[in-house]
Amino acid sequence: MNENFQTLPTIVRLNLNQTLQIIRAELTSDLNIAVDVLNLSDIEVLKISFTVIYKNLDDNYLFNSTEFYYQIDSVDIQPQKIYFVKPFKIDDRFKDARAIEIRIKSYTTADGKEIVLDETKEQPYTLALITDEKQKKIKKLLGPEIINYGENLINGWRCVCGAFNSKETQECRHCNRNKNFILNNLTEPLINMKIMSLISNSSESDDSEVIEMTTNLTQTHLSKIAPTTDILEQIRVNEDSNKKPANSFMIFLKSISYILLIVLVLMMGMFAFSFTRKFKADHVLDNAKALLASGKYQQALDELNTLKESDKVEVELLIEKAKKLIESQLAFDAGNNFILDGSYLVAVTKFKEVIPEDTLNFSKSQDKINELENIILEKAVKALDNGNFEQAIDIVNEYLKIVPESANAQKIKDTIKKSQTKDEPTVSESLEESPEFDKNRAEMAKKAEGLLNTYQKVTEENANLRNNPSLDADVITVLPLDSDLYIKDTKIEGLERIWCNVEAKNAITGETFNGWISNKLMEIKK
Incomplete structure (x- = not known):
């Protein structure tokens, strides 16, 4: 094995909703590409092709970022299984390669259908680098099926089994682990803490070994020594698709073992979880408010969506507010883009859609x-x-x-x-x-902004409420003195008048109306 052959993290391009996923891929020190594929569908895959782009140790593209095509004509990727593709050799042209970007181009299923994946709908995701030493510790602590950290992605999340899931998926499509459990217990920092605890309590390690291993295991690795193909083929062995299914008793034993493993991991975080569960909703709500105030509207909405089952009216109102603020942010960004295109009138239209609540x-x-x-x-x-x-x-x-x-x-x-x-x-x-x-x-403009979302009263007898902000508009109703007004929107007419879009309550009959009224017909409360 070449001790100096260090590799950088692999980038995988995929759509989070696709059913055939690359969950592990790396260069070996003897110039092979090793790939693990997960089949989330209900049908066997018999052929698969990849495209690969190469980078050097400085993370610069080789061959002007040209894609190279590889087809594997004989695979046996069973439904709901992880399959280790036999490593395929690359030639000496790629001797300077130390990282790859890889995607599935197409595959053929057992019923003869060829599926060609849409590259335009795919996003890049960086696979975590986990050294062999650390993988051994994770296997010892959590079990052999834990091959990755739990990760919260921009538009989804990744399970410890390696599967990529969309944001709305609450249970992993492969192993059925709960999203919140994974992201609250099995992320990289939390796994590091568990490993450090294991090392510190081990009687087989002296103090110097504990310090050295702890420092190594708690750092996110930017590169690692690449393994050889022989080593990977010993570690990653595919299940025999022709093997007879286990009897019901063995299945029961495996189920019990799996449940015991989950219980063991749950117990490690049970005290903290049980202590904070009662206050979680309020904490999330406060955090969402802080995110809204700081202009992080999408993050706030994501937080609030976790409280959809809450019976608090405030949650529903904040969700609606977050959605409006996101639309406002999108309008502002679109306006800037139209400026760059020279479309000034369209840009003004977009900037007019930015709402006053969008303080950012x-x-x-x-x-x-x-x-x-x-x-x-x-x-x-x-x-x-x-x-x-x-x-x-x-x-x-x-x-x-x-x-x-x-x-x-x-x-x-x-x-x-x-x-x-x-x-x-x-x-x-x-x-x-x-x-x-x-x-x-x-x-x-300042005066109009001050009127927004305030309660006012009609200060004139027989005030006209109109269907549009104009003196020529039709009158909806005539409001008596002291009728209540709630101002939802404003429009400035020249320098003389501010039209207010209001919800009005007739002071005599109690009837409610919506329409436009001049600011000259109301008092302004300080």
């Missing part, structure tokens, strides 16, 4: 709208100065469809109309007062 992005989106407004309206100004009235009015009208409350746009529109009929100052000259308009618009 709302003020930024308003700044972006102001910046884009200056750019868009400057084009209208130039068109007007060049005498192109039609182009100028089209630009302004398109912008006003998106931002009807824009005082600057409305002023330019008025100037364009006057310029078409008589000799008026250019738009550039008429916008000399724009700083004042900007100031007034900012004040109106």
